[in-house]
Amino acid sequence: MILMKDFVNWKIGGEAGYGILSVGVMFGKFCTRNGLFAFNSSEFPSLVRGGHNTVQLIVKKTPALSQYFEVNLLVALNAETIEKHLNELSSDAAIIFDGKEIDIKKYKTKKSHVLIDIPLTEIAVRHGKKIMRNTVSLGASIALLGLEFDKLEQLIKEAFAGKKDALIPINIAAAKEGFNFIKNRNIKFNYQLKEQKQKNHIFINANDAFSLGAVKSGLKFVAEYPMTPSSSILSFMAAHELQYDIVVKQTEDEIAAMNMIIGGGFAGARSLTATSGGGFSLMVEALGLAGMTETPAVVVESQRPGPSTGLPTMTEQGDLMFALNASQGEFPRMIIAPGDVTEAFEAGLNSFNFAEKYQLLVLVLLDKYISEGNTTVKEFDYSKFKINRGKLLTKAPKNYLRYAFTSDGISPRVLPGTLGTVYKANGDEHNEKGVSDESEENRIKMMNKRMKKLDVLKKELPEPKLYGDKNAKISLIAWGSTKGIILEAINELQKQKIKVNFLHYNYVFPLKEKKLLELIKKSKKVLLVENNMTSQFGKLIAQETGILFKNKLLKYTGRQFYPHEIVNAVRKLK
Amino acid sequence: MTELKDLNTKEIPTWCPGCGDFMILASIKKAVADMNLNPSEVVVVSGIGCSAGLPHWIETYGFHSIHGRAIPVATGIKLANHGLTVIVVSGDGDGYGIGLNHLIHAMRRNLDITFIGHNNQIYGLTLGQTSPTSTQGAKTVSTPHGSIETPINPLSLGLASGATFVARGYAGNTTQLTDLIVKGTKHRGFALIDVFQPCVTWNKINTFDFFKQRVYDLNSEKFNTSDLNAAFSRCQELGERIPTGLFYQTETDTYSDDLPQLKEKPLVKQNITNVDIKSVLNKYK
Numbered sequence: 001m002i003l004m005k006d007f008v009n010w011k012i013g014g015e016a017g018y019g020i021l022s023v024g025v026m027f028g029k030f031c032t033r034n035g036l037f038a039f040n041s042s043e044f045p046s047l048v049r050g051g052h053n054t055v056q057l058i059v060k061k062t063p064a065l066s067q068y069f070e071v072n073l074l075v076a077l078n079a080e081t082i083e084k085h086l087n088e089l090s091s092d093a094a095i096i097f098d099g100k101e102i103d104i105k106k107y108k109t110k111k112s113h114v115l116i117d118i119p120l121t122e123i124a125v126r127h128g129k130k131i132m133r134n135t136v137s138l139g140a141s142i143a144l145l146g147l148e149f150d151k152l153e154q155l156i157k158e159a160f161a162g163k164k165d166a167l168i169p170i171n172i173a174a175a176k177e178g179f180n181f182i183k184n185r186n187i188k189f190n191y192q193l194k195e196q197k198q199k200n201h202i203f204i205n206a207n208d209a210f211s212l213g214a215v216k217s218g219l220k221f222v223a224e225y226p227m228t229p230s231s232s233i234l235s236f237m238a239a240h241e242l243q244y245d246i247v248v249k250q251t252e253d254e255i256a257a258m259n260m261i262i263g264g265g266f267a268g269a270r271s272l273t274a275t276s277g278g279g280f281s282l283m284v285e286a287l288g289l290a291g292m293t294e295t296p297a298v299v300v301e302s303q304r305p306g307p308s309t310g311l312p313t314m315t316e317q318g319d320l321m322f323a324l325n326a327s328q329g330e331f332p333r334m335i336i337a338p339g340d341v342t343e344a345f346e347a348g349l350n351s352f353n354f355a356e357k358y359q360l361l362v363l364v365l366l367d368k369y370i371s372e373g374n375t376t377v378k379e380f381d382y383s384k385f386k387i388n389r390g391k392l393l394t395k396a397p398k399n400y401l402r403y404a405f406t407s408d409g410i411s412p413r414v415l416p417g418t419l420g421t422v423y424k425a426n427g428d429e430h431n432e433k434g435v436s437d438e439s440e441e442n443r444i445k446m447m448n449k450r451m452k453k454l455d456v457l458k459k460e461l462p463e464p465k466l467y468g469d470k471n472a473k474i475s476l477i478a479w480g481s482t483k484g485i486i487l488e489a490i491n492e493l494q495k496q497k498i499k500v501n502f503l504h505y506n507y508v509f510p511l512k513e514k515k516l517l518e519l520i521k522k523s524k525k526v527l528l529v530e531n532n533m534t535s536q537f538g539k540l541i542a543q544e545t546g547i548l549f550k551n552k553l554l555k556y557t558g559r560q561f562y563p564h565e566i567v568n569a570v571r572k573l574k
Numbered sequence: 575m576t577e578l579k580d581l582n583t584k585e586i587p588t589w590c591p592g593c594g595d596f597m598i599l600a601s602i603k604k605a606v607a608d609m610n611l612n613p614s615e616v617v618v619v620s621g622i623g624c625s626a627g628l629p630h631w632i633e634t635y636g637f638h639s640i641h642g643r644a645i646p647v648a649t650g651i652k653l654a655n656h657g658l659t660v661i662v663v664s665g666d667g668d669g670y671g672i673g674l675n676h677l678i679h680a681m682r683r684n685l686d687i688t689f690i691g692h693n694n695q696i697y698g699l700t701l702g703q704t705s706p707t708s709t710q711g712a713k714t715v716s717t718p719h720g721s722i723e724t725p726i727n728p729l730s731l732g733l734a735s736g737a738t739f740v741a742r743g744y745a746g747n748t749t750q751l752t753d754l755i756v757k758g759t760k761h762r763g764f765a766l767i768d769v770f771q772p773c774v775t776w777n778k779i780n781t782f783d784f785f786k787q788r789v790y791d792l793n794s795e796k797f798n799t800s801d802l803n804a805a806f807s808r809c810q811e812l813g814e815r816i817p818t819g820l821f822y823q824t825e826t827d828t829y830s831d832d833l834p835q836l837k838e839k840p841l842v843k844q845n846i847t848n849v850d851i852k853s854v855l856n857k858y859k
């Protein structure tokens with residue numbers, strides 16, 4: 001008996017410039033419109049053309065939360081794709097390839113593999129150009145998976161509408177021919193998808209999700225210097241600058257970007273910059289300026305593996321310690337590390353409220369994996385969102401003091417331009433008025449005042465979320481983008497009758513400890529999971545609580561975990 | 575009416591007695607009063623150096639930032655609220671050394687900001703090292719055998735970078751300097767005003783006496799300030815006679831003029847309470 005499967009892990013591979021990324025997103029959207037859940041991840045070298053690129057899409061009836069290792073449908077636009085990914089194929093996987101370009105006999109495929117030789121190039125060239133092989137193979141893929149064509153036609157129309165109208169009919173025709181090629185043959189494929197009822201889903205990555213949240217929360221000024229994998233935030237903002245009256249400035253460097261948003265924040269505009277580790281390094285001195293002048297500022301740092309240029313198109317959670325400690329001296333900051341696109345949207349919504357309410361620096365740590373990994377999720381809910389600008393006054397009280405001492409450390413703020421008063425923002429230690437003051441007495445009071453804000457903020461923050469079986473004796477602890485992978489692993493472990501729970505930190509700093517301490521007391525085995533070499537979150541927990549982790553699962557290959565790696569590690573726990 | 579005394583602060587400058595910075599401060603105050611600007615609508619932004627203390631001694635809004643970064647901070651302020659008058663005070667190390675990248679881009683960007691370069695041809699605050707504008711051969715604590723490099727000429731740099739207002743003042747002539755600051759501030763666009771500012775403590779070459787013997791007012795002769803080539807050639811005159819005054823001015827759109835986002839009102843005055851993201855969200859469906 002053949003076991004039919006209602007999911008698929010689809011992978012397409014080829015050289016850069018073959019339109020692989022765009023077809024991956026189109027397929028994901030297609031699945032989303034079919035009521036299915038998709039998650040996409042990509043791997044490509046730091047090249048605009050050439051090199052080996054892959055895009056992977058896991059599609060399921062239930063939420064798809066992470067990438068998967070085992071591939072069920074491989075589209076090979078070049079021979080290298082087969083060479084490199086044959087070992088990832090399930091025994092009943094299919095390979096779509098063009099026999100005129102790839103000699104499949106050269107590879108050790110299994111008898112059980114479904115080999116589908118389609119004249120991709122011939123079809124693509126006949127309808128237009130060779131690059132349209134991606135559309136042909138997408139048409140073939142959806143036919144093989146048992147899905148209908150009409151929604152793809154609509155998507156192609158939307159993708160090329162406007163500037164490239166001429167491309168619409170030829171792409172539809174090419175996709176249709178790929179689709180019919182499969183339909184006209186009686187190919188048995190174990191992986192079959194069906195349109196599902198649930199609607200109102202979106203297919204989005206964390207950079208776009210964060211950006212949308214930021215726009216909703218009244219973002220007015222963006223200063224950014226491009227750096228993978230944060231650059232799409234700059235292009236998102238630029239694309240919408242006129243619609244939302246946001247000033248978007250590509251700066252001369254990241255030093256300028258950071259200092260500009262400090263100027264913007266000081267003047268009263270909700271201001272954002274985004275970068276990756278290298279650019280963040282350049283911003284470091286100015287982070288302290290924001291801290292010292294108590295200027296609200298939001299910085300997205302989408303991590304990629306360092307040191308130096310490192311692996312510029314890959315992923316890692318390697319900058320937590322850096323983000324925590326960047327810049328000289330001691331000042332309050334907040335670090336948010338969204339675990340998925342919904343949390344990224346919420347970070348976009350809430351960061352500016354936190355930054356303005358506490359008049360501090362908010363760092364949002366993403367990484368390549370979620371910055372670029374599109375996911376099907378429920379449409380974001382922002383119905384309860386309210387803008388909170390904290391103690392922002394429109395009129396200056398008598399004898400106004402910008403840095404007045406208060407019980408919560410937060411001083412009422414007026415913006416430059418407010419009549420009847422003036423003050424100085426000052427990177428030097430200063431008194432309540434903003435005037436430089438080096439006395440010991442003032443220094444202590446000011447340091448205490450600024451740090452007090454962190455205590456108050458910490459009280460407001462929610463405890464980390466616990467997933468899985470509350471009473472399980474095995475606990476996983478992680479932060480940021482490993483969330484979905486661990487959740488998928490928990491599902492798998494549950495099937496294997498292994499009970500685990502998982503504490504995920506979205507708000508990383510200031511660190512909430514209560515739930516963590518309770519959990520560690522109750523659990524027999526605790527595993528810390530991080531996508532870095534030196535367990536940086538473990539160090540933060542040790543620093544804040546004294547807890548040391550015996551069991552750590554660390555990966556620093558420049559790639560994100562797969563669920564099976566978590567499952568295996570849990571099974572091996574002693 | 576804004577009067578000079580309204581601009582006095584309780585705090586008093588900590589500069590060395592006789593420092594050229596006092597005269598620049600006096601000129602800025604006089605210019606703000608002459609233009610009758612409301613002190614609450616003026617922001618003076620500085621980086622780090624002796625000059626950077628200046629915002630503390632003029633009763634307007636101020637931002638004392640970090641070394642070399644006054645321009646980007648000022649840029650953020652101006653973009654967020656272009657209703658404010660934004661004046662940057664900087665030093666030759668601050669503006670022409672560590673922060674030079676920003677200056678060049680600010681000039682080609684032509685945002686409506688006035689830049690006043692306190693050019694004492696030395697690092698004053700850090701006790702007398704060479705600077706990007708130090709005279710070749712100048713012996714300083716960091717160049718005891720004489721500086722080897724060719725000094726930067728801020729004016730020709732400004733002209734080459736697309737600055738729309740390029741002037742040179744001298745701390746010893748506050749009447750002219752005040753006038754240049756007024757003109758520069760009224761100028762729609764980026765105004766570069768380089769100011770010879772004798773450092774009485776560390777620079778024994780470029781003293782008040784040195785300048786008194788050499789400077790003359792370029793604008794007292796028939797000089798065409800819209801002639802870029804003439805400006806280029808005159809600003810190279812750095813020998814026995816050194817011209818000061820307005821070298822070049824041209825009118826083009828400012829950076830803010832070309833931003834439709836700012837047509838109706840400054841960013842900070844825009845209503846942010848009900849941003850509708852629905853249509854963009856729908857694109858992800």
Ligand SMILES: Cc1ncc(C[n+]2csc(CCOP(=O)(O)OP(=O)(O)O)c2C)c(N)n1
Nearest residue numbers: 623624625641665666667668696697698699
């Ligand atoms: C990043 C950084 N590097 C070095 C310094 C030390 N520093 C302070 S002021 C200064 C030079 C100032 O020279 P200039 O800009 O000419 O100002 P002046 O004191 O002459 O007015 C230096 C190097 C600093 N504050 N920050």
Ligand code: SF4
Nearest residue numbers: 590593624698773774
């Ligand atoms: S060191 Fe020079 S520039 Fe600094 S205050 Fe003294 S005289 Fe003025």
Ligand SMILES: [Mg+2]
Nearest residue numbers: 665666694696
């Ligand atoms: Mg100097």
